[in-house]
Amino acid sequence: MLDNELRYLVVSEQWRRDWDLSTQDLIGRNHLDVFPDLLDEWKDAIHRGLQGESCQSDFDEYPRKSGTLEYVRWKLVPWYDERDEVAGIVIFSELITEQVKTRKQLEQRDAHIANLFEYSPIGLNLCRMDGLWIQSNQAFLDIIGYNAEEANGGLTYWQLTPRSYDREEERQLRSLTETGRYGPYEKEFIHKDGHLVPVRLNGFLVNRDGEQYIWSLIEDITEMRQLQEALEQEHLQAIQASKLATLGEMAAGVAHELNNPLAVIQGFSDLLAVRNKNAPDAVIAEAVSSINTAVERSAHIIKGLLRFARDTSQDDLELHSATELIDEALSLTRTRFENHGIDLQIEVTSKLEMRCNAIGFSQILINLLQNAFDAIRDLESRWLRIEATDRENSTVELRVIDSGTGIDRETAERIFNPFFTTKDVGSGTGLGLSISRGIIEDLGGSLSLDTEAANTTFVIRMPAKT
């Protein structure tokens, strides 16, 4: 409380403490002497106060001479003597420096967190317990392909989750309710354009205003998966190569063992033929001819087996006739097809040639034929058609079509993945198609599934010339 000459009349202990004036005797001293660094607007307020006006401010920055910065909330009112004239002013001040600093720190931290949230390379997302998305950062929106408006409040977790994960989702949800956390959990989201994005999730429960929510951290693991698959593919091809080498050695041994008894059979058939020359017996002549045919066929199969088992990765690429390649592959499989009443149709439109190594190529064709055989052997309608046609860009297209009704979408997406198999445990390795694709690509061609065709159709494209 000051008189109209701005001399201290009364001062509170709080004032002394706040302004660090505890040791000084203030009574009678001039306010402007006590605070020589008073702000101009405050001097102005004092002047107006002496005119009878009240002033106040909730927030003023007050740089002290000492270099510190204080924040002040204040109020100034005039007081009157018995003649109702302004006798002086009363100043109330509150030092709010600490509060302001705390608030500033909080603001800074909020901005910091907002930045982290928005620019995090990991997808972050808050969702309600029913799955409705509330808040998503850019990384997460990039993963699912929707914008913030579409996602937040408009989409649910479940809309973008393939049904095949239902059971695993249940497990994760149980973990969330029991432990407050879930993950790490690998699954897929359905992107806006329909493709599946592999992701890894981690999350935890949070409480906001009494309601529970789930915070999730979402990593896009597409690249990691691709890398993994490429490595696996390489590994598998190495295994396959060493398997083929082993098989090749075995086949050579078996061929040797079989060729000797076959040679004995052929020899005695020759002897019969020689002995039958002078007084020919028709039955014996027929026996000789049948034995010869059977020996020839067996020998052909053994040769095919030997060739099939050879490691061909170092072989040179040469031009081969499509008809011969198909015949070669059929020599090992034809009998099985015929024995199961499967109708074989070969349609080669013209004299086609393709550039490949013959054995590597027939390995793949045999694998496809074998798959087709397994797929249709128990069907009512059993047929297999191989079509070879000329395509633009010096490409030969070979279609292996069987009487099966095609492969469902979900299976089709994974059919070229290593270890994917629909066969019973033990009967398929799940390696055939993935390795076949690898070999074909090494030969400069491609192997795919025609999902548009009515019947199950695999398509091989090979360069006709280089």
Added chain:
Amino acid sequence: MIDVVYIDDEPSLLRVCKLVLESLGLSVATFEHAGEALEFIGASDVGVILCDYRMPDMNGLDVLRSMKVRRPFFLVSGDIQIEELTKGEPGLSGFLCKPLSFIGIAELVRNALNEPS
């Protein structure tokens, strides 16, 4: 003179070879062991030699390389890769793939015998 010497570790094959070629009028000596055959070839007048490639004590190429005299020499094998493996070997007249037609072999032997060596 013996027209054909046949070396193979499969006795029934030796037997049938002898039966067929002899009934076609060729004289045949057969051996299960390469060592005995080499001794025989060194000591006798031999027309054509047929020799199995894969045998327990030595392979067909070893037999050819161990021969002191030059006679028409044919390798016999069930493994077609052997043909590629032995191509260009000096003294090797040809490769016969098992299972063999002995009637065809008889013809081959006659041709070889008629050629001035």
